[in-house]
Amino acid sequence: xxxxxxxxxxGALGVLLAFGVCEAVSRAGIVRRSYLPPASExxxxxxxxxxxxxxxxxxxxxxxxxxxxxxxxxxxxxxxxLLLGSxxxxxxxxxxxxxxxxxxxxxxxxxxxxxxxxxxxxTEVALIAYACVWPILFNTVYGxxxxxxxxxxxxxxxxxxxxxxxxxxxxxxxxxxxxAGIRISAAVALILAVATELLAGFGEGLGIFIxxxxxxxxxxxxxLAGVVWAGAxxxxxxGVLVWGERRLFPWTPEHxxxxxxxxxx
Numbered sequence: 566x567x568x569x570x571x572x573x574x575x576g577a578l579g580v581l582l583a584f585g586v587c588e589a590v591s592r593a594g595i596v597r598r599s600y601l602p603p604a605s606e607x608x609x610x611x612x613x614x615x616x617x618x619x620x621x622x623x624x625x626x627x628x629x630x631x632x633x634x635x636x637x638x639x640x641x642x643x644x645x646x647l648l649l650g651s652x653x654x655x656x657x658x659x660x661x662x663x664x665x666x667x668x669x670x671x672x673x674x675x676x677x678x679x680x681x682x683x684x685x686x687x688t689e690v691a692l693i694a695y696a697c698v699w700p701i702l703f704n705t706v707y708g709x710x711x712x713x714x715x716x717x718x719x720x721x722x723x724x725x726x727x728x729x730x731x732x733x734x735x736x737x738x739x740x741x742x743x744x745a746g747i748r749i750s751a752a753v754a755l756i757l758a759v760a761t762e763l764l765a766g767f768g769e770g771l772g773i774f775i776x777x778x779x780x781x782x783x784x785x786x787x788x789l790a791g792v793v794w795a796g797a798x799x800x801x802x803x804g805v806l807v808w809g810e811r812r813l814f815p816w817t818p819e820h821x822x823x824x825x826x827x828x829x830x
Contacts (some may be wrong), residue, residue: 584608602786610790620774624794627758627770630686634693635747635754642698643743646705650739651731656706663702671696671757675765689761689770696757697750701743708742709735741814748806755799771795 584604590596591603614620649656671692682688716734725733762772771791778787 599783599785602789607786607789607793610786611793614790614794623770623774624798626686627755627762627772628798630689630693630770631751631754631758633686634690634758635697635751637690637694638697638701638750638754639747641694642701642746643705646702646743647709647731647736647739649702650706650709651727651735667699672760672764675761679765688765689758692761693754693757697754700749700753701746704742704746704749705739708739711742712738741810744806744810744814748803748810751802751806752799755795755802759795771798 587601587604591598591601649659674692674695675688678688678691682691712735716738717730720730720734758770759772759775762770763776771794775788775791775795778784778791781787
């Protein structure tokens with residue numbers, strides 16, 4: 566607990582220093598206010614947006630696309646990762662295709678996906694799902710490779726089949742790796758949701774708000790306030806997922822070490 570509190574305190578101190586520097590630079594006139602408004606004004610505007618129903622509807626639209634895209638990625642990546650990790654022949658057959666598709670940036674596919682799916686939330690969800698599949702897929706395959714071989718051989722020796730070994734040993738052992746992949750993909754999904762809205766310029770959402778604010782006269786404050794909201798959402802999502810991992814998988818080395826370290830202190 567002490568280690569967690571110290572980490573939180575250092576993080577809060579870093580945030581305060583960053584905002585203090587921005588405030589001082591803007592107030593001193595080193596940078597024009599039209600380019601960098603004081604941090605206090607940006608935070609005040611961000612707090613003001615919390616009472617704006619239209620802005621909150623946009624936040625809801627972004628979070629819906631985020632959740633749908635991430636959920637679709639999980640539905641695709643976890644079974645596929647279990648298949649590739651369990652059947653080496655299938656892994657060898659599709660490895661070239663996977664390595665070809667993985668480096669393609671999702672943002673570069675916006676025109677093609679928009680042409681196929683139209684200018685709607687379906688395009689945003691599809692792009693998010695495409696980008697989020699890869700961390701979950703590779704974490705699942707890696708987790709299967711790290712499963713205790715002795716436990717698998719023991720079940721096989723008692724007559725359990727491949728499916729029973731998968732459900733009783735491999736899937737529980739791989740679950741922490743899958744959770745880590747989902748946490749990584751959650752951040753990617755949020756970034757891509759906002760970026761897709763920014764670049765595509767259709768629909769509603771946080772990215773649309775930022776894009777429209779950037780086109781307005783003296784809209785820098787609103788742009789930065791939207792960025793503050795995006796960062797806050799990212800922190801909340803990551804914090805919830807980390808908390809969930811610690812609750813669901815307390816036996817993993819990183820979580821056990823962190824808890825033990827805190828107890829020793």
